[in-house]
Amino acid sequence: MGADQVPILGLPLAEFLAAAKALGAFRSMSPPDCERMYRWFHRTGGVPEGGLPAWVRDDRRPVKAVQVDGDTVKFTMELADGLETESVAIPMRHRDGSVTRTLCVSSQVGCAMGCRFCETAQMGLMRSLSPAEIAAQLHAARFAVGNPATGKPGFEIKNIVFMGMGEPMDNIESVLGAIRVLTDRNAGGIAPVHVTVSTVGRTDGIRRYGEFLLQPGFHRLNLAVSLNAPNDRIRSEIMPINRAEPIERLMEALLAFPKRPNAAICVEYVLIPGVNDADEHCDEVCALLKPLRCSLNVIPYNPRRSSPWPAPEEESVQRFVRRAIENGQFCKRRGTKGRSAMAACGQLGNERIRARRFVGGAEETVQIRVAGGPDAPERA
């Protein structure tokens, strides 16, 4: 941000006004007008005639590509440095027939975590996104991306999940900054109970997110964690983070997480044929999760490009879910949406951008912060 600009997408209203005041912007625009401009921008996507004032930084970026698979829409936006964000708007049908959408947002371009089943991991980490670049994804989904169902731009977004490119806990302060904007009634207006941050299991980030939940207004935010394995041996094979943060340490952080009473942590389990889908794996996972109030979310593996594994057979997905329920574990199967547009879970990532290596804007060798990340030799 230029020192003489205030990011309208990067700050909630109160902080936006405070920054505007500090900059002397109220000499040219009254505080009520400033407030009106902020609300109008966020609620309608509109800008004043003649554009936003020069002291306002506008982080909206052009929508570059839109891919549609059924009702699922993936879109990319080109950032100032040529990199791209990827986001997916997933439909949710309600009993009354209405349709709202969950927006899956990216918190980074690429990812350093190196999960072997994930397309994004093949990119390595390019760079982390700012709060404004994260919030811009909601703004684009609401006002700029064409909706095939209506023929007009814009989707009604009810839920936000941080499950796009990147590990949110690896960029936690920007993620928290974005959540302040996304949930501000004057800006994104998304109820905190409809926001979920999903992590691969970085315990420092889980603790920081837990502290954030203790602030007024944020206690209903949700946490999801990608477990994906019943034990350290299998988890370390497919998720390098586990070598640094084994399951016992992850469980300690999850048990200490200050979720609201009766709320459950969502435990994601990508079911990969021949890796983690056996009956005994299911029993082991259920025993592991017994002390934790959680929902086990079974996600059929979506093959990444050049995947060593196929997608699981529907019968084996159902068997795993049934067995988990018989074990007394609350368990759901997540539907697969967007697979053919490479928009499904674990499939985000851009082949062309993958050829470039950025960290913090400087072209250099990608920084892998987890030993055995995507550029490390694969274990046999």
Ligand code: SF4
């Ligand atoms: S699954 Fe998530 S944390 Fe793992 S490499 Fe992919 S984007 Fe990163």
